Amino acid sequence: MNDFQKELTSNLNRYCLNSIEPHMEHDDEAGKFRMEIFQGLGEYGVTGMTLPEEYGGAGLTYQDYCYVLEEIAKTSVPYAVTISVSSMVQTILKEFGNKEQKQKYLPALTSGQEIGAFALSESHAGSDAGALKxxxxxVDGGYMLNGTKMWITSGGIAKTYIVMARTGGEGSKGVSAFIVREGTQGFSFGKAEKKMGWKTSPTRELIFENCFVPTENLLLEEGKGFQVAMGGLDRGRVAIGAIGVGCAQRALDESIKYSLTRQQFKQPIFDFQGLQFMLSDMATETEASRLLVHAAAASLDSGKANSKLCSMAKLKATDTAMKVTTDAVQVLGGVGYTSEYPVERFMRDAKVLQIVEGTNQIQRVVIARHLRREYEGHA
Ligand SMILES: Cc1cc2nc3c(=O)[nH]c(=O)nc-3n(C[C@H](O)[C@H](O)[C@H](O)COP(=O)(O)OP(=O)(O)OC[C@H]3O[C@@H](n4cnc5c(N)ncnc54)[C@H](O)[C@@H]3O)c2cc1C
Structure with missing residues (x-):
């Protein structure tokens, strides 16, 4: 971490501890999202970090962004996720939007006044997103959208939605991407999902019933929707990896602090070699994940994204988050299983990191595809 990154994360750490942490236990139970917290993060300049200053962004690097997401995730995985999805929407608008679209939608997103959401998945089309219906x-002057999107992060709290819909025939080539604003006639929200974790991050169904979207809201051109959707994925995967590192780091911190003070058999439980080995593995896996996430982020910063590394970072860091949070509950014993300590919340929040932005099986599929190409290329 350089001096700037140290200062950025230590300021943010204070905000997280003072303004987010005190609400987390209650809000996790109540499923409550607080817009004022998100906007407060916006005031720290972390809701549009990698976008250029001309659109209200901070013009920072993906490595800076990963340290910030890690820091927020140490207090709240759901707020870090809200930022990462909204940032992915910004990247898509920046890469694929025209001048008017960028000027119209980006400033409210980068400043944190508004939230962005990304709507690709449908009930029958998750990993196989190209099968969306x-x-x-x-129609005259635009497009009429009909259908339902499932499990959309920030559904109902976001104002700008990137929605993938079919304008052509079967498969990914028939898909186009649209900007749809909350409040558009024919666009409504279905049920809010009841989830194991990420409880302060609303996940909703989006319903389109004869929803008219003007031509000016089409991104790129017809048939390029899958390109748009996939265009944000490398960055999204690295971001989820960084959140996984934060989640694991918090669980590790809690485990070490607890094991140094908890006495059994007249000594701190940290003194038992069985636990020392477990804590050492947790620390090593967390650090290895951080290094991989930052290697992938460096590839994004270089302008030559290494997709294999991005998938590896997401896979390793989120599998580590699951393992380390589960082990943290074990280290804390009975209290670890209760909400008296936050490790059970982090364990619940870790699970879905292995599912979103392409499940971890899909990351392995992507990595294998790269391996085949590399090795067949060498043969
Ligand atoms: C809390 C939450 C938030 C989400 N947010 C968003 C969002 O903001 N926007 C959005 O568009 N979507 C979102 N999603 C949807 C998410 O992206 C999908 O759940 C995910 O892509 C997996 O799709 P699926 O659930 O249909 O599972 P399926 O695709 O049905 O997969 C089921 C199982 O089969 C495995 N599998 C599938 N294909 C293969 C294969 N080729 N090889 C090996 N294994 C395979 C999977 O890994 C998984 O284990 C969210 C989901 C959740 C739970």
Whole structure:
């Protein structure tokens, strides 16, 4: 970490401890998202970190961004996720939007005044997203959207949605991407999902019933929707990896602090070699994940994204988050299983990191595809 990153994360750490941490236990139970917390993070300049200053962004690097997401995730995985999805929407608008679209939608997102959401998945089309069925039929002056999107992060609290819908035939080539604003006629929200974790991050169904979207809200051109959706994925995967590192680090911190003070058999439980080995493995896996996430982020910063590394970072860091949080509950014993300590919340929040932005099986599919290409290329 350089001096700037140290200062950024230590300021943010204070905000997280003072303004987020005190609410987390209650809000996790109540499923409550606080817009004022998100906007407070916006005031720290972390809701549009990697976007250029001309759109209100901070013009910082992906490595800076990963340290920030890690820091927020140490207090709240759901707020870090809200930022990462909204940032992915910004990246998509920056890469694929035209001048008017960027000027119109980006400043409110980068400043944290508004939240962005990304709507690709449908009930029958998750890993196989190219099978999506929501339609966008060409009509006079625009498109008529019909269909339902599932499990959309920030559904209901976001104002700007990037929605993938079918304008052409079967498969990914028939998909187009649209900008849809909350409040558009024919666009409503279905049920809020009841989830194991990420309870302060709303996950909703989006319903489109004869929802008219003007042509000016089409991103790129017809049939390029999958390119748009996939365009944000490398960055999204690295971001989820960084959140996994924060989640694991918090569980490790809690485990070490607890094991140094908890006495059994007249000594701190830290003194038992059985626990020392466990804590050492937890620390090593967390550090290895951090290094991989930052190697992937460095590839994004270089302008030559290494997709294999991005998938590896997501896979390793989120599998580590699951393992380390589960082990943390074990280290704390009975109290670890109760909400008296936060480790059970982090364990619940870790699980879905292995599912979103491409499940960890899909990351392995991507990595294997790269391996085949590399080795067949060498043969
Ligand atoms: C809390 C939450 C938030 C989400 N947020 C968003 C969002 O903001 N926007 C959005 O568009 N989507 C979102 N999703 C959806 C998420 O991206 C999908 O759940 C995910 O892509 C997996 O799809 P699926 O659930 O349909 O599982 P499936 O695709 O049905 O997979 C089921 C199982 O089969 C495995 N599998 C599938 N294909 C293969 C294969 N080829 N090889 C090996 N194994 C395979 C999977 O790994 C998994 O274990 C969210 C989901 C959740 C739970």
């Amino acid at each position: 929501t339609t966008a039929k060409k």
